[in-house]
Amino acid sequence: MKKLRFILQKEFRQILRDKTILAVIFILPLFQLIIMPWAADFEVKNVNIAYVDHDHSSYSQQLENKIASSGYFRIAGKANSFKEGMAMIEYGTADLVLEIPPGFERNLVREKSQKVNLSVDAINGTKSSIGGAYLLQVIADFNSNLDVNIKSPNGQPQVPVAKISVKTTNWYNPRADYKNYMVPGILVLLLTMIAGFLSTLNIVKEKEMGTIEQINVTPIQKWQFILGKLIPFWIIGIIVFTLGLIVMYVIYDIIPKGSLWVLYLLTAVYLIALMGLGLLISTFSDSQLQAMFISLFFIMIFVLMSGAFTPVDSMPDWAILISDLTPVTHFIKVVRLIVLKGAGLPEIKNELGYIAMFAVVLNGFAIWNYRKTT
Structure with a gap:
């Protein structure tokens, strides 16, 4: 333990000596956590619509007003023809073209049906699909209220048709x-x-500085050396996570519904597993640049396939398999379960087992692969 204490003292002195690294570790993640959730917005708003009205009736005006007042759409302009509406899409001033045909009100009153033409700019797939779905909901709501306004030929209100009313409740995120x-x-x-990059550059930095040779001739064992490299950044990771929870509470008013002890x-x-991967990459690398590129490769896979931005269930089977083989996927799932749903240890024990398995395998491989030669 005395040898391990000396390594820990050396590592903490190196970390505290570099003020720039300290700022990168503690300040930048907090700014990113404050800014990124406002940019990573799943809600689609301010969808621009080119409204082509060939009917100019009271019903077409009501539909236009309902769309404009929904809070999701803006009437970018009223085109005189479908060709003009498509030109607005080509110039980027409109995202959707809604064309109201002639006889819109007459056919609704007499025939009880009418088709409209909706054209969507699908270059931005997310905005087009969600914006088009929102517009269809607005039109469906407008259509459901028509039986209140349309009267039968004898002037009497129509007998309302029995309908099923569905009310939804959002659990865990009301x-x-x-x-x-x-x-x-x-x-x-x-x-x-943060934890992945720092642990990746750890051992390889000793190689570039030449101090690894001095360490190798000491009686320090491999597991002591790896543990001495892991513990300081493990503590830093816990501090960064704590600061992140504080930002969640202060800025976004999000309070974990589950146990903080289980979350920690x-x-x-998870930090042990992640830093085991970083240390493993560091043992294979000969320079910090090489280690950063290898680490970036894995980090990009973790980000894109973790389920943070897109549901894992919507991925192909081969992608789901890769996603399950990354510890980030399991950790994000568990954090959301604890923070939003209030899950306890019995509910997340399987995920904990997966992450612990990653920690044992990756750190064991890192210790085995570190060549301590004299």
């Missing part, structure tokens, strides 16, 4: 606020990037 879903995931990704237990095990 306001369906995307920030409650995104902030925990972004916190995990920032923690992954998962974080502690």
